[in-house]
Structure formats: C-alpha cells, structure tokens
Amino acid sequence: MAIPELRRVQKCATCAFTPGSQANQSYTPLKAKLCAEIPEPFLCHEEKPNDICCAGWAELTERLQREGYYEKQPEFQREIKMQIVEALAETESSGDANRFPEFLRKQMAVKP
Numbered sequence: 431m432a433i434p435e436l437r438r439v440q441k442c443a444t445c446a447f448t449p450g451s452q453a454n455q456s457y458t459p460l461k462a463k464l465c466a467e468i469p470e471p472f473l474c475h476e477e478k479p480n481d482i483c484c485a486g487w488a489e490l491t492e493r494l495q496r497e498g499y500y501e502k503q504p505e506f507q508r509e510i511k512m513q514i515v516e517a518l519a520e521t522e523s524s525g526d527a528n529r530f531p532e533f534l535r536k537q538m539a540v541k542p
Contacts (some may be wrong), residue, residue, distance in 0.1 A: 440485060442476045447486025457530065461518045464511045466490040469500065 446453040446462040453459075453475045465472035465487060472487040494500060521530040 441489075442474060442485070444475055445486045446472070446475065446484060447490070457518045457521060461515055461522075462487055463490070464515050464518075466494060467499070467503070468508055468511050468515070469494070470512070470515065 441448070444452045446458045448454055453462075462472050462484060469491045472484045474482045474484045517530055
C-alpha cells in the first residue's frame with residue numbers, strides 16, 4: 431500500500447502526536463493514529479495552506495511501512511478504521527460529543 435505523498439515540515443509544538451499539545455486533545459490523536467494505519471493523509475494543524483502533512487503522521491506511516499504493517503493488515507480492518515475516521519470527523523464538525531459514541535453503539539450492536 432502506498433503512503434500518500436504530501437509536503438512535510440518539522441514536527442510542530444502543537445502536533446497531534448505530542449502528548450499534552452493543543453491538537454493532542456479530544457478525538458484528534460485517535461483520528462491521527464487511525465489515518466496513519468489506513469494510510470490516509472492527516473494534515474498539519476499549523477501550516478497553511480493546508481497541503482502539508484502532519485510530521486507525526488509521516489513518522490508513524492514510515493515506521494509502519496518499514497515494519498510491513500500495511501501488507502499484513504486485512505482489508506476489512508482498513509475499512510472499519512475508515513468508517514471510524516469518518517465518524518470522528520463528523521463528530522468534530524458537528525460539535526456534538528455524543529455523535530461518535532452513538533456511532534460506536536450502532537456498530538457494536540449485536541444483531542439477533
């Protein structure tokens with residue numbers, strides 16, 4: 431699986447992959463990690479225009495690539511992670527903190 435090519439900069443102080451930073455709050459770290467595992471681009475919070483990838487995301491995707499993670503990951507896992515990323519993005523844009531937990535409840539519901 432190919433890692434998307436985006437422009438890079440040094441890891442910023444507010445990086446989602448830096449514990450305690452502004453972007454390392456709420457659902458953002460989970461979304462960033464899942465984007466690396468898919469791999470789908472995760473853009474830097476500080477750089478504008480917004481076509482620069484997060485340096486923390488780039489470091490993680492490169493490590494996962496070296497370790498053979500993408501080749502080993504079953505497609506169904508990738509698809510589930512993509513759905514979770516979409517639900518997280520909807521939750522963030524709506525401002526409704528209950529939206530994501532509701533998504534999880536629906537996905538995990540045992541079907542009779």
